[in-house]
Amino acid sequence: MESTEKxxxxxxxxxxxxxxxxxxxxxxxxxVSFQVGQGEILGLVGESGSGKSITLRSILGIIRPRGxxxxxxxxxxxxxxxLDEARLRRIRGREIAMIFQEPMSSLNPLLTVxxxxxxxxxxxxxxxxxxxxxRAIELLDLVGIxxxxxxxxxxxxxxxxxxxxxxxxxxxxxSNPKLLLADEPTTALDVTIQDQILRLIQALSRDLGMxxxxxxxxxxxxxxxxxxxxxxxxxxxxxxxxxxxxxxxARHPYSLGLLRSIPRDVAPRxxxxxxxxxxxxxNALPPGCAFSARCPVAGRxxxxxxxxxxxxxxxxxxxxxxxxxxxAHFGPREAAQ
Amino acid sequence: xxxxxxLVARLLQIIPTFxxxxxxxxxxxxxxxxxxxxAMAEAKATDAQLEQIRHNLGLDQPLPxxxxxxxxxxxxxDLGRSIMLKAPVxxxxxxxxxxxxxLALYSVLLAILLAGPLAFLAASRVNSPVDVAIRxxxxxxxxxxxxxxxxxxxxxxxxxxxxxxxxxxxxxxxxNLYHLILPALSVAxxxxxxxxxxxxxxxxxxxxxxYVQFARAxxxxxRIIMTRHVLRNALVSTVTLLGLSIGNLxxxxxxxxxxxxxxxxxxxxxxxxxxxxxxxxxxxxxTFAVLVSVVFLLTDVVQSWLDPRLRxx
Amino acid sequence: MNAITQSxxxxxxxxxAFLARAFARPSFVIGIAILGLSLAFAxxxxxxxxxxxxxxxxxAIQQGPSLKHPFGTDNFGRDVLSRVIWAYRxxxxxxxxxxxxxxxxxxxxxxxxxxxxxxxxxxxxRCVDAIITFPFLVLVIAIVxxxxxxxxxxxxxxxxxxxxxxxxxxxxxxxxxxxxxxxxAGRVLGYSDRRIIFRHLLPNAISPILxxxxxxxxxxxxxxxxxxxxxxxxxxxAAEWGVLIAEGRNFLxxxxxxxxxxxxxxxxxxxxxxxxxxALADLxxxxxR
Numbered sequence: 048m049e050s051t052e053k054x055x056x057x058x059x060x061x062x063x064x065x066x067x068x069x070x071x072x073x074x075x076x077x078x079v080s081f082q083v084g085q086g087e088i089l090g091l092v093g094e095s096g097s098g099k100s101i102t103l104r105s106i107l108g109i110i111r112p113r114g115x116x117x118x119x120x121x122x123x124x125x126x127x128x129x130l131d132e133a134r135l136r137r138i139r140g141r142e143i144a145m146i147f148q149e150p151m152s153s154l155n156p157l158l159t160v161x162x163x164x165x166x167x168x169x170x171x172x173x174x175x176x177x178x179x180x181x182r183a184i185e186l187l188d189l190v191g192i193x194x195x196x197x198x199x200x201x202x203x204x205x206x207x208x209x210x211x212x213x214x215x216x217x218x219x220x221x222s223n224p225k226l227l228l229a230d231e232p233t234t235a236l237d238v239t240i241q242d243q244i245l246r247l248i249q250a251l252s253r254d255l256g257m258x259x260x261x262x263x264x265x266x267x268x269x270x271x272x273x274x275x276x277x278x279x280x281x282x283x284x285x286x287x288x289x290x291x292x293x294x295x296x297a298r299h300p301y302s303l304g305l306l307r308s309i310p311r312d313v314a315p316r317x318x319x320x321x322x323x324x325x326x327x328x329x330n331a332l333p334p335g336c337a338f339s340a341r342c343p344v345a346g347r348x349x350x351x352x353x354x355x356x357x358x359x360x361x362x363x364x365x366x367x368x369x370x371x372x373x374x375a376h377f378g379p380r381e382a383a384q
Numbered sequence: 385x386x387x388x389x390x391l392v393a394r395l396l397q398i399i400p401t402f403x404x405x406x407x408x409x410x411x412x413x414x415x416x417x418x419x420x421x422x423a424m425a426e427a428k429a430t431d432a433q434l435e436q437i438r439h440n441l442g443l444d445q446p447l448p449x450x451x452x453x454x455x456x457x458x459x460x461x462d463l464g465r466s467i468m469l470k471a472p473v474x475x476x477x478x479x480x481x482x483x484x485x486x487l488a489l490y491s492v493l494l495a496i497l498l499a500g501p502l503a504f505l506a507a508s509r510v511n512s513p514v515d516v517a518i519r520x521x522x523x524x525x526x527x528x529x530x531x532x533x534x535x536x537x538x539x540x541x542x543x544x545x546x547x548x549x550x551x552x553x554x555x556x557x558x559x560n561l562y563h564l565i566l567p568a569l570s571v572a573x574x575x576x577x578x579x580x581x582x583x584x585x586x587x588x589x590x591x592x593x594x595y596v597q598f599a600r601a602x603x604x605x606x607r608i609i610m611t612r613h614v615l616r617n618a619l620v621s622t623v624t625l626l627g628l629s630i631g632n633l634x635x636x637x638x639x640x641x642x643x644x645x646x647x648x649x650x651x652x653x654x655x656x657x658x659x660x661x662x663x664x665x666x667x668x669x670x671t672f673a674v675l676v677s678v679v680f681l682l683t684d685v686v687q688s689w690l691d692p693r694l695r696x697x
Numbered sequence: 698m699n700a701i702t703q704s705x706x707x708x709x710x711x712x713x714a715f716l717a718r719a720f721a722r723p724s725f726v727i728g729i730a731i732l733g734l735s736l737a738f739a740x741x742x743x744x745x746x747x748x749x750x751x752x753x754x755x756x757a758i759q760q761g762p763s764l765k766h767p768f769g770t771d772n773f774g775r776d777v778l779s780r781v782i783w784a785y786r787x788x789x790x791x792x793x794x795x796x797x798x799x800x801x802x803x804x805x806x807x808x809x810x811x812x813x814x815x816x817x818x819x820x821x822x823r824c825v826d827a828i829i830t831f832p833f834l835v836l837v838i839a840i841v842x843x844x845x846x847x848x849x850x851x852x853x854x855x856x857x858x859x860x861x862x863x864x865x866x867x868x869x870x871x872x873x874x875x876x877x878x879x880x881x882a883g884r885v886l887g888y889s890d891r892r893i894i895f896r897h898l899l900p901n902a903i904s905p906i907l908x909x910x911x912x913x914x915x916x917x918x919x920x921x922x923x924x925x926x927x928x929x930x931x932x933x934x935a936a937e938w939g940v941l942i943a944e945g946r947n948f949l950x951x952x953x954x955x956x957x958x959x960x961x962x963x964x965x966x967x968x969x970x971x972x973x974x975x976a977l978a979d980l981x982x983x984x985x986r
Contacts, residue, residue: 109600132606140603147601152594155613157620157691166612167602202692218602228601404827412843527967529919531926532942532960539953635834639923653835654927657842665842672835680830 056225056258057083057106057143062118064098064105073329075101075114077282083226088252088259090273090290092266092305094326098282099262103228106260107145108135122226141171144219148231150211154203160187160214161199167221186217190247209240216247226258227251233268245272266305270294278302281327281337284356288363298365300345300373301338307377336368344372390695394684398677405673410454412669413662414447458670464663468656473667477649481671484648487564487571487637492626494572499579506580507587518580525577530636534570534643542566567644571636578629579622586621590614620690627683630676719980728972735966738785748776750783750936759952769954771944781959784936787848788966791921791930791937792914795855800910802856803863804903808894810864811871821864828861834920838929846929855920859913866909870902877901904981911974915967922963938963 062079065072076098083089091099104110106120106127120127122143127135139145147153155163164183168174174182180199187195190213203211212232219227229248233241249272252259261273269276269290276293278286278301286299297303304322324341333339339349349368356364367373429437438444445453457463463473502522506515525533542548548566590596591614599613638650645651649668656664688694719725738745754774762769768777810821828836840854874880875898883893924930925939933940938959945955 107601109597136603136605138603139601145598145601147594147598149594153598155595155599155617156693157616158612166604166608170602170604170608204693215598218598400823401826401830404823405830408827412839415843523971524964524968527915527919527964527971528960529923529926529939529963531923531939532963535942535946535949535956536960539949539957543950543953631829631832634832638832638834638838639927642927653838657838657929660842665839669831669835669839672832673830676830676832 054085055082056085056122057260058119058121059102059106060119060121062102062105062116062120064101064110064114064116066114069115072115074332075282075329076105079118079279079282079284081277081284081287083258083260085225085258086252086256087275088249088261088273090269090276091260091262091279092264092269092276093279094264096326096329097279099279100230101282102279103145103230103260103262106228107139107143108132109139109145140167140219140224141222142224143226143228144222144224145228145230146212146215146219146232149235150208150215151235153215154211156203159200159202160206163203163214164199164218164221167218171222182221183217186220187214189220189251190214190217191243192217208236209243212236212240212244213247216244216251220251220255223255224257226260229259229261231262231264234263234265241268242271248272266294266309278305281332282329283337284364284366285338286363286365287356288365292360292363298359298363298370298373299338299367300342300369300376303373303377304343336366344369344376346372390688391685394681398681402673402677405670406455406458407451409666409669409673410451413666414450463667463670466656466661466664466667468659468661468664473663476652476664477667477671480647480649480652483646484637484641484650485675486560487568487641487646487648488633490561490564490568491571491575491633491637494568495575495579498572499576499583503580503583503587507584507591510588519584522577522580525573526581528574530570530574530639531643533573534567534640537566537570538643564646567637567640567646570640570643571633574636575629575633578632579625582625583618583622586618587614590617593617616690620687623683623686623690627679627687630679634672634675715980719976722976722980724972725976728969728974728976731965731969732973735785735789735969738782739789742783742786746776746779746782748779750775750779751934752776759948759955761952762954762958768958769952771955772948772952777941777955777958780936780941781938781962784938784941784959784962785966787931787935787937788918788921788962791848791851792917792966792970794852795917795921796859796910796913798852798856799859799913800863800906802860803865804867804899804906806860807864807867808871808899808902811868812875812890812894812898814872818868821868825861825865828858831858833858834923837920838924838927841924841929846932848931848935851921851924851930855917862913863906863909866906867902870905871898874898874902905978908974908978908981911977912971915970915974918963918967918970 059082060080062076063074064076065074067073079098079102081089091102093099101110101114105114105116108116108127108130110116116128118128122138127138130138154160161180161183164186165179168179168182172179172182183199184195187198192198192210192213198206203214206214216232227248232248233244236244245268248259248261251257261268263269273290275288276290277284278293278299280301286293286297286302293302294306297306301322304320307320308322310317310319322341323343327337327340333350335351335353336342336345336349339345342349346369352368354366354368356366359365359370461474463477465471466473466476469476499522502518506518509515537548549563595617596609596613599609604613634650637648638653640646641648641650642654649671653665653668653672655661656668720729742750752775754770754776757766757770757774759772760766760770760774766776766778768781771777771780806821810818831839836858837851837854840857841850844850844853871894880893880898883897888897921930922937922939922942925937926943927939928943931937931940933944941959942956945952945957945959948955
């Protein structure tokens with residue numbers, strides 16, 4: 048599936064990230080492929096432990112504890128998997144930036160916000176001290192921090208949660224990255240603040256022509272923000288497509304379940320749907336479809352035979368043996384929206 | 385930097401504590417079985433001399449009055465006269481104090497030089513054979529009393545190998561560094577075991593912290609990540625620990641001064657005890673309490689300098 | 698009511714499971730083995746010591762370690778190993794008596810202060826501040842100086858300082874437990890404060906305190922032998938490790954074994970206590986991260 052109208056900036060092919068001993072590894076990310084176009088916002092959705100955060104960190108080569116990354120991560124014609132630390136460092140923060148989930152703990156509590164922005168500029172630009180300061184103010188201004196000029200000498204604890212997330216975004220933007228990796232950037236925030244931050248990311252992506260991979264567990268966030276969406280489960284992709292397609296016409300039983308669990312047009316006091324069971328442990332994944340244990344339409348072959356991602360229409364991939372059954376089971380409700 | 389009001393508030397906190405410290409030291413000698421005057425006098429003292437001592441100590445006055453006199457004298461720097469050395473206690477203590485402070489600082493320095501890199505090595509390879517070996521050695525170190533470490537070093541390095549002097553105290557700074565290396569090392573080995581344990585734990589925590597991950601994602605150089613983000617944060621809890629260990633450190637120097645015959649306040653304390661020189665014991669106990677308080681205060685200041693979150697309250 | 702009975706009846710089954718987990722750890726097993734042997738030496742030194750610890754042998758003065766005398770002999774020809782083994786009696790006693798009263802006093806004071814709070818707590822806080830302003834050893838030897846040297850006075854002096862550390866720990870634990878539901882349940886049921894503190898709060902708060910007691914016994918041996926070495930603790934001719942080491946002090950050049958061999962016992966016993974203490978601390982730590 049190609050993102051046709053825009054140039055591809057990141058092309059991930061058969062990404063596989065493992066931890067632990069080589070003989071019996073824990074596979075956190077398994078055969079994941081996707082592309083991100085210029086200025087595009089891709090949502091990476093899944094429950095905790097589905098491998099979405101590890102996927103992001105694998106791209107930058109900062110997974111911890113140290114794991115093993117295989118496959119290809121093509122960035123401007125270079126394969127990031129093959130780059131050494133020193134050369135990766137020139138891409139990290141400069142061409143590809145990342146922001147984290149916890150604004151409370153992701154900023155160094157002992158250093159001023161100004162310093163934390165400017166150390167990026169020191170590492171990635173040739174600006175002198177005065178220009179760096181000006182740029183830092185400009186960045187804080189850009190992400191909507193009031194009175195930016197007077198806040199450079201403030202410490203992270205002097206900002207609210209939402210403001211800290213803005214600071215983190217300002218830091219990430221310091222050297223005009225072409226791709227922003229956002230790891231659940233709004234999960235720790237209040238709903239109203241969440242909205243503001245998402246709008247900010249959207250606006251920045253549009254104005255700066257910056258691509259974004261937005262990791263989230265919240266289909267609502269995806270619907271609001273993303274151009275395309277990739278649904279992950281148990282370290283594998285189950286469905287990839289445009290947001291409109293996936294939200295309005297999901298096909299994979301897991302995507303259908305996720306969407307069903309968002310309350311829409313239901314009478315008050317209707318119990319919320321939730322996917323039965325819990326996400327699988329990485330060491331207990333079946334050889335076949337990862338979702339088979341919790342799938343309402345799983346057949347006998349599902350735990351043993353891995354379904355390949357197959358194209359449905361022009362811009363969508365789904366990996367499931369029982370597409371018809373899934374649609375029948377979840378009913379036409381979603382399709383009607 | 386911490387604000388002035390913070391410092392003033394912190395200083396005011398010391399006052400009630402020190403009042404209790406003074407009461408304790410005051411009562412210590414008053415609780416002596418028998419007449420403190422006899423205990424404080426020389427053996428051959430005449431009745432007139434005893435009367436004089438009683439008067440000097442204010443023993444002919446009610447207890448609260450005596451305490452006020454004691455506080456007043458202490459505040460003016462008058463700690464009485466040492467019986468054994470026949471000199472003002474303040475003078476005696478001040479002449480011996482620099483040696484002890486030098487020894488204590490030297491020990492801390494050695495302890496940090498020893499524990500720092502090893503803690504780092506252990507924390508960067510958690511549960512590897514290196515980590516286990518380092519922890520094991522320091523666990524044994526924690527079970528060794530300072531006087532025993534001292535005697536071991538003395539026997540092996542000074543007596544057998546003759547690398548270092550057996551004891552004594554040099555004239556110049558460099559000579560002191562040389563003369564005091566074994567006594568300082570004895571205290572340092574024990575102290576470094578405590579530091580290592582704490583520093584390793586906090587390094588492990590910090591290396592895994594979100595802000596260090598973020599710093600890596602920013603593409604900073606390993607050197608900057610290490611110094612600016614990892615070490616600085618790991619240092620906060622280590623500074624606290626070092627401050628809290630000052631009591632241990634002082635206890636350690638007391639012992640090591642005895643083992644290596646170093647003329648500091650620690651050994652003086654022991655001599656005073658065997659000579660039943662109560663004015664000197666009193667003065668020395670107070671001196672140690674002041675030293676500890678000063679270090680507690682310094683620790684607070686350094687901490688609030690390192691950690692802006694502590695500056696407000 | 699449920700909350701209260703639960704907190705009791707679970708204890709026994711948990712203890713068995715806990716011990717099983719403890720003995721699965723090599724460090725705990727080694728520590729227990731060392732402590733068991735130490736206790737055996739302390740209780741029945743005559744069974745283990747190859748010689749009479751007090752018997753002079755003028756034919757064998759200051760002989761180095763050999764098969765006959767593994768730790769050598771001292772300046773009176775006494776067997777150092779036998780003296781070290783007999784010293785277990787004094788030193789193990791020291792570990793116990795220098796800490797047990799501090800533990801009991803600290804538990805009581807800490808429990809009451811932690812439960813009631815208020816002005817008592819403020820005064821307690823000040824006392825703690827004052828006592829930790831003295832270096833531990835300095836305060837202990839100052840008290841010994843007043844009371845006079847000797848084992849019993851040393852216990853008194855150490856206890857006078859050491860209870861504060863137990864009280865501080867107990868106070869914190871009790872305050873944490875007080876916030877739990879079962880404590881409120883006890884109050885609602887009209888139980889007396891004493892019953893709530895001693896039957897309900899303390900049993901739940903006690904494990905970190907007992908862990909601290911373990912490591913503190915190691916510290917007590919270090920401290921007691923240091924005082925013995927300085928001449929303020931056990932008095933010669935009693936066999937105590939610090940005293941033995943002090944006796945060999947003047948013979949470091951000619952008979953190093955007199956001083957250095959008894960130290961092995963200190964290190965080993967201290968290691969035993971801290972291995973067990975660390976293992977317990979690890980096992981009892983709430984699983985948060």
